[in-house]
Amino acid sequence: MANFGLTVISDHSLSDQSQDTVRAVRALNGPAPMLVSGYTAEFLDLKASLGENLPLVIAIITLTTLILLFMLTGSVVLPLKTLMMNLLTLAGTLGVIVAAFQWGLLDGLLGYDGPEGMETATLVLMFAVIFGLSTDYAVLVLARIKEMHDSGLPNEEAVAHGIARTGRVVTAAGICLAAVFLAFTTSSIFFMKEAGLGYAAAVLIDTTLVRALLVPALMRLFGDWNWWAPAPLRRFQQRYGFSEGA
Numbered sequence: 016m017a018n019f020g021l022t023v024i025s026d027h028s029l030s031d032q033s034q035d036t037v038r039a040v041r042a043l044n045g046p047a048p049m050l051v052s053g054y055t056a057e058f059l060d061l062k063a064s065l066g067e068n069l070p071l072v073i074a075i076i077t078l079t080t081l082i083l084l085f086m087l088t089g090s091v092v093l094p095l096k097t098l099m100m101n102l103l104t105l106a107g108t109l110g111v112i113v114a115a116f117q118w119g120l121l122d123g124l125l126g127y128d129g130p131e132g133m134e135t136a137t138l139v140l141m142f143a144v145i146f147g148l149s150t151d152y153a154v155l156v157l158a159r160i161k162e163m164h165d166s167g168l169p170n171e172e173a174v175a176h177g178i179a180r181t182g183r184v185v186t187a188a189g190i191c192l193a194a195v196f197l198a199f200t201t202s203s204i205f206f207m208k209e210a211g212l213g214y215a216a217a218v219l220i221d222t223t224l225v226r227a228l229l230v231p232a233l234m235r236l237f238g239d240w241n242w243w244a245p246a247p248l249r250r251f252q253q254r255y256g257f258s259e260g261a
Contacts (some may be wrong), residue, residue: 034058073188085248085252088242089244090254091243096241100221104225107224112189113133125208152221155181159178160174163235170242189218193215197211
């Protein structure tokens, strides 16, 4: 059977019209399978793959984070609160990226004249890295607070001492990381600019607004409920849980 090829040229390869064209061609019935290639087709395949696999990835990351933080803290409240704080960091980062690259508010500052949009693959990778960094900072802070709480301090004092011990370290680390990431924005490559700005924004949001303000405020508001867990889970954590010295 002979093979035939047809080339379709679009002024904007990733526009909605181009995507609709690819979908229409793939929906055609013919004597042979309709194979479509090109940037737009690859983009549609990428989005479809992300849509199929993203729920599983989110479930694995969420479950792993909850289990590990519970084994560290012995609480079912603190892991859930940490997930909420991580989501706030991700949301804030997404807002910065949208404002910078989709709305063009930072075009002059970044020297950017590329497409008004976000790189899908880079965005997914960036969110995974940001979630890991946020969880890392959360573990550092919660470990200190739990240490103070286990030593006999009430919740409010344990939070105050834990934040005092980790605040400077977390802030200094955040500033150093942000400086490194911001250097990526000097690149002329689109995804490097996007990733650099996103990572820097995430680190600064997480180490200032989230860890220095929201986390201690919520922990004080929750009081002793921070350390609550059902009796069976608490016994399991006391037997199999871990700490920095374990």
